[in-house]
Amino acid sequence: MSDIAERVKKIVIDHLGVDADKVVEGASFIDDLGADSLDTVELVMAFEEEFGVEIPDDAADSILTVGDAIKFIEKAQA
Amino acid sequence: MRRVVITGTGMVSPLGCGTEVTWERLLAGQNGARKVTEFEVEDLPAKIACRIPVGDGSNGTFNADDWMEPKEQRKVDPFIVYGMAAADMALNDADWHPQTDEDQIATGVLIGSGIGGLEGIVEAGYTLKEKGPRRISPFFIPGRLINLVSGQVSIRHKLRGPNHSVVTACSTGAHAIGDAARLIALGDADVMVAGGAESPISRIALAGFAACKALSTQHNEEPQKASRPYDRDRDGFVMGEGAGIVVLEELEHAKARGAKIYAEVVGYGLSGDAFHITAPSEDGDGAFRCMTMALKRAGLSAADVDYINSHGTSTMADTIELGAVERLVGNSASKISMSSTKSAIGHLLGAAGAVEAIFSALAIRDNVAPPTLNLDNPDVETAIDLVPHKARSREINVALSNSFGFGGTNASLVLRRYDA
Numbered sequence: 001m002s003d004i005a006e007r008v009k010k011i012v013i014d015h016l017g018v019d020a021d022k023v024v025e026g027a028s029f030i031d032d033l034g035a036d037s038l039d040t041v042e043l044v045m046a047f048e049e050e051f052g053v054e055i056p057d058d059a060a061d062s063i064l065t066v067g068d069a070i071k072f073i074e075k076a077q078a
Numbered sequence: 079m080r081r082v083v084i085t086g087t088g089m090v091s092p093l094g095c096g097t098e099v100t101w102e103r104l105l106a107g108q109n110g111a112r113k114v115t116e117f118e119v120e121d122l123p124a125k126i127a128c129r130i131p132v133g134d135g136s137n138g139t140f141n142a143d144d145w146m147e148p149k150e151q152r153k154v155d156p157f158i159v160y161g162m163a164a165a166d167m168a169l170n171d172a173d174w175h176p177q178t179d180e181d182q183i184a185t186g187v188l189i190g191s192g193i194g195g196l197e198g199i200v201e202a203g204y205t206l207k208e209k210g211p212r213r214i215s216p217f218f219i220p221g222r223l224i225n226l227v228s229g230q231v232s233i234r235h236k237l238r239g240p241n242h243s244v245v246t247a248c249s250t251g252a253h254a255i256g257d258a259a260r261l262i263a264l265g266d267a268d269v270m271v272a273g274g275a276e277s278p279i280s281r282i283a284l285a286g287f288a289a290c291k292a293l294s295t296q297h298n299e300e301p302q303k304a305s306r307p308y309d310r311d312r313d314g315f316v317m318g319e320g321a322g323i324v325v326l327e328e329l330e331h332a333k334a335r336g337a338k339i340y341a342e343v344v345g346y347g348l349s350g351d352a353f354h355i356t357a358p359s360e361d362g363d364g365a366f367r368c369m370t371m372a373l374k375r376a377g378l379s380a381a382d383v384d385y386i387n388s389h390g391t392s393t394m395a396d397t398i399e400l401g402a403v404e405r406l407v408g409n410s411a412s413k414i415s416m417s418s419t420k421s422a423i424g425h426l427l428g429a430a431g432a433v434e435a436i437f438s439a440l441a442i443r444d445n446v447a448p449p450t451l452n453l454d455n456p457d458v459e460t461a462i463d464l465v466p467h468k469a470r471s472r473e474i475n476v477a478l479s480n481s482f483g484f485g486g487t488n489a490s491l492v493l494r495r496y497d498a
Contacts, residue, residue: 017149038216045213 004051004077005070011046012066015039025067047073079263083496084340085332086172086325087436088164092128092318092423094138096167100423101440103138104448105469110423111301111316117281124293126301127279128318128424130160153217154226155195160321160429161227161275162234165189169235172325172337174269176236184268186239187228188258189275189323190250192428192483195222197280227275227321239267245428247483248389250274251322252431252491256346259326268331273432275321284317290356292393293317305425306452307390307418308400308464315391318424322432324439333498340439341477341493345376351486358395362402364488365389369406369478372490376476381410383492384474385441387434389482390418390450391425397458399480404460415472417465421451431481435491438477442495446471 009023016033029035044060047069053076063069092110093103110128119125133139142151145163176182202218220226225243232241240261244254251274258272287293294314297304305316332339351364373380386403390396407414419437426433441447446469453466475495482488
């Protein structure tokens with residue numbers, strides 16, 4: 001697993017208070033991990049802070065799963 | 079109008095987590111004041127506060143994790159956690175857990191705070207300045223708003239009746255209980271979860287209240303001597319924190335389900351000083367009028383009052399309140415006991431009136447007046463028993479609780495023993 005994936009998962013675990021084994025790449029923040037719309041806004045802010053990237057609102061709207069977040073950040077940092 | 083009784087209480091206070099542990103320690107003369115060590119106080123004129131004992135939840139300590147998940151706590155200021163904890167306790171104590179649509183819609187929430195999420199606002203201000211607006215959390219607003227205690231409590235317990243809040247500085251808790259009782263009396267709800275919550279102990283609040291000349295600054299080396307209502311050496315209030323919540327219930331509703339009844343809320347009075355933003359008028363007219371109104375509403379005379387839980391903040395205003403009470407009670411002064419429990423728990427600001435209303439209900443239940451600590455040398459002579467140092471066992475059937483706030487906002491509640 002990439003370093004980015006590890007760091008994304010750690011943020012998700014910390015912010016949503018969920019068990020690590022549930023935070024898989026296919027997990028949806030809202031459907032699988034119990035987040036609401038405000039939680040997802042805060043998660044995106046935490047990703048921006050951690051990785052020093054800017055995630056515009058329209059891009060943020062398409063980040064629905066753990067894997068979406070990892071892919072977006074990998075691409076932004078490539 | 080319909081009659082309203084108290085059927086549940088919950089409390090987080092500087093003497094402990096829970097109504098009974100707080101009451102026991104209050105009657106034993108314990109004191110919640112200490113030096114503040116959680117943040118820098120050396121440059122502040124007031125370096126002390128009455129703090130909630132934090133721990134693992136045993137022996138009366140408060141463990142926030144027992145009341146709210148850590149990931150939820152992170153999103154809110156502590157006043158919301160305190161309010162949630164006290165509301166849980168009160169609903170459990172009342173054994174009221176509405177499951178049907180009808181019961182949920184008949185149950186409302188009215189919890190206030192004097193200041194709300196002050197510290198969270200300060201932190202967000204730093205974030206805004208240092209990192210810009212894109213770093214302001216979506217939980218910044220809902221974690222600081224005063225009515226979000228009512229909102230959170232309603233969501234957790236599915237209480238779908240009136241959802242309301244009060245902000246009247248140090249009168250908040252009393253106004254919340256009085257207004258909630260009125261909603262029940264008028265038929266807008268059968269049950270109300272009501273009270274106040276406050277978490278003000280921070281650098282900015284200590285600095286702000288000290289600037290108003292409201293805080294004790296001369297007893298930093300002896301924190302437990304600082305809150306000394308009516309004493310000649312008093313020099314300001316000691317800040318406290320916590321929450322007090324009651325379950326109020328329409329009398330027949332409570333009787334029908336066999337609920338335990340602490341006391342009946344028989345009177346509620348409100349007035350404005352229209353005088354000064356932080357000082358009461360020297361003639362105590364606002365205090366006198368709201369006590370008078372509360373007794374009139376109760377259908378009682380001043381001679382019926384056994385115990386008064388005074389506002390008594392340990393400031394110069396103590397003698398103004400005492401004067402107003404003397405004017406109210408006249409010749410029956412010598413049969414009244416009046417104490418300030420702020421001598422033990424400090425001033426809980428928006429939670430004070432609610433916590434003190436609970437103490438008043440317990441004074442009726444147990445026939446005991448809690449003490450005014452540190453009252454070594456009364457500032458003025460009075461025929462009223464100010465209950466110095468030690469709790470006093472005596473018959474108490476009617477209790478009056480006073481709260482007065484910045485802006486000249488006054489509230490008095492009258493509670494009476496309920497005899498089935």
